[in-house]
Amino acid sequence: MKCRFCGTRLDDTHVDGDTAARGKESQIFLDLGTAPPSNAFLTREELAAPETWFPLKLYTCPTCLLVQVDEVQSHAAIFSPDYVYFSSYSRSWLAHAEHYVNTVVRRLGLSTDSLVVEIASNDGYLLQYVSGCGIPCIGIEPTASTAQAARERGIETISEFFGQRFAQDFVASRRKADLIVANNVLAHVPDLNDFVSGLATALAPQGTVTIEFPHLQQLVAQRQFDTVYHEHFSYFSLHTVRTVFATHGLRIWDVEQLPTHGGSLRIWASHDTSHHQNTNAVTAVLAEERAAGMLELDYYRGFQTQADEVKDGLLLFLLEQRRLGCKVIGYGAAAKGNTLLNYAGVRPDLLPYVVDASPHKQGRYLPGSRIPVVAEQQLRTDRPNIVLILPWNLREEITSQLAYIREWGGRFATAVPHMVIS
Numbered sequence: 368m369k370c371r372f373c374g375t376r377l378d379d380t381h382v383d384g385d386t387a388a389r390g391k392e393s394q395i396f397l398d399l400g401t402a403p404p405s406n407a408f409l410t411r412e413e414l415a416a417p418e419t420w421f422p423l424k425l426y427t428c429p430t431c432l433l434v435q436v437d438e439v440q441s442h443a444a445i446f447s448p449d450y451v452y453f454s455s456y457s458r459s460w461l462a463h464a465e466h467y468v469n470t471v472v473r474r475l476g477l478s479t480d481s482l483v484v485e486i487a488s489n490d491g492y493l494l495q496y497v498s499g500c501g502i503p504c505i506g507i508e509p510t511a512s513t514a515q516a517a518r519e520r521g522i523e524t525i526s527e528f529f530g531q532r533f534a535q536d537f538v539a540s541r542r543k544a545d546l547i548v549a550n551n552v553l554a555h556v557p558d559l560n561d562f563v564s565g566l567a568t569a570l571a572p573q574g575t576v577t578i579e580f581p582h583l584q585q586l587v588a589q590r591q592f593d594t595v596y597h598e599h600f601s602y603f604s605l606h607t608v609r610t611v612f613a614t615h616g617l618r619i620w621d622v623e624q625l626p627t628h629g630g631s632l633r634i635w636a637s638h639d640t641s642h643h644q645n646t647n648a649v650t651a652v653l654a655e656e657r658a659a660g661m662l663e664l665d666y667y668r669g670f671q672t673q674a675d676e677v678k679d680g681l682l683l684f685l686l687e688q689r690r691l692g693c694k695v696i697g698y699g700a701a702a703k704g705n706t707l708l709n710y711a712g713v714r715p716d717l718l719p720y721v722v723d724a725s726p727h728k729q730g731r732y733l734p735g736s737r738i739p740v741v742a743e744q745q746l747r748t749d750r751p752n753i754v755l756i757l758p759w760n761l762r763e764e765i766t767s768q769l770a771y772i773r774e775w776g777g778r779f780a781t782a783v784p785h786m787v788i789s
Contacts, residue, residue, distance in 0.1 A: 368437045370428040371559050371601065372611055377426045377435075396425040396434050396667050397592060397674060402709045403734040405596035405702035410731060418734065421597060423706075427667040431610060434583060434602040434667065436595070438557045459764045461492060463627060464550075467577075468496035475546060475575055477502050484537075484544040484569065486529045487552035491517030498522060505541070507533075512727070530558065534565035543571040550579040551628070553608075554599040563615045567638065575643070576617065576636045580608075584659055585630025587666070590784040592674035593707040594629065604661050605632060605652050612636055621646040629760045629783075678711045681782040685717040693752040695780070697721035698765055700728045700740045704757025707782060709735040718755065722746050743769075750775045759783050 368377045377394055401420040425436050483497050488506025490513045497504040506524040508514040517524045527533055547570055556562040566576050581594055583602045609619050620643040621635035637643045660666040688695050700723040713736055720739045728740045756765050759781040766779050780788045
């Protein structure tokens with residue numbers, strides 16, 4: 368395996384100029400054994416067939432410090448036509464998208480003469496607000512199910528993967544974009560250089576790219592190992608992203624620290640020659656990362672122990688609740704939940720079902736654990752003692768939505784960064 372950015376060889380034993388034992392310690396960031404793809408939900412008929420489990424191991428590149436997983440399954444197979452993640456089923460995420468659009472339109476002075484392109488536009492959750500401002504926009508979304516949902520909203524959507532070749536064809540047939548949006552997609556890209564070079568090709572000379580991605584510093588600090596799954600090929604610090612973008616002639620001139628997904632960064636980037644001036648925020652975040660030790664390999668060691676403590680805490684909790692005769696059910700059939708449940712070995716005997724608001728997931732079964740996904744009415748009928756919130760980043764939204772469980776003494780629990788029951 369080679370680093371998907373700089374090409375440095377990555378394996379269990381190799382670090383140039385060092386011993387094999389030290390190399391192994393240096394390069395493996397996290398080993399979660401094997402797991403099925405986290406969004407490969409099963410139908411009832413598929414329960415009779417075997418599932419394919421793939422290695423789920425992260426490495427730290429000793430050269431550029433990019434944390435990454437090997438591409439053991441192609442991104443085309445992961446983002447299949449019946450992909451079941453639809454962004455619009457989270458009210459807080461819709462509010463986040465609407466606020467972003469209102470802000471970026473004002474900040475960049477976008478108008479009816481502008482062109483906005485969103486990569487991985489999903490079901491049109493964000494571009495619906497751009498379109499509502501009268502600004503021309505196009506979505507790029509490879510999964511047929513979500514792309515069709517966007518078209519039903521009136522959003523022009525192209526069902527292809529984005530990269531350099533796509534960008535060249537797009538510019539030739541359309542024009543360069545004044546704003547390119549890519550939220551939570553950078554981590555999903557197996558060919559990182561192809562993707563970023565495509566951004567540079569598709570971007571107008573004075574245009575802007577904004578990209579949101581979970582911040583690796585928060586993943587480590589908050590023990591968010593459950594955000595690791597096969598869809599996420601890479602995990603980023605600002606230092607590493609800045610290096611990647613600079614290699615392709617793009618300059619990050621602003622950065623925001625966001626609470627989404629347990630702590631994310633939103634970068635603002637343009638061509639090196641653009642008029643945008645660098646803000647103090649870029650310097651500040653880079654300094655925070657340096658102070659945290661993110662430029663040293665020692666920072667990336669020991670995370671396995673943190674993940675194991677979270678896993679053990681969840682198992683002890685579920686076993687104790689079963690011993691006490693308390694019924695625990697899950698809420699949110701999120702990919703991060705599947706990583707957690709499969710690494711911990713949780714099955715329906717400990718968590719009989721998971722409630723989810725998306726009808727695209729209801730009636731299916733979680734990959735690996737094969738726990739059924741049901742509608743919210745089941746929760747009202749069974750009146751469980753504890754609801755385990757799997758997408759912990761949406762805890763506030765979910766506890767507000769399900770506040771009625773307090774009527775029968777129900778409580779909420781989350782497992783990351785440690786077990787909390789309230």
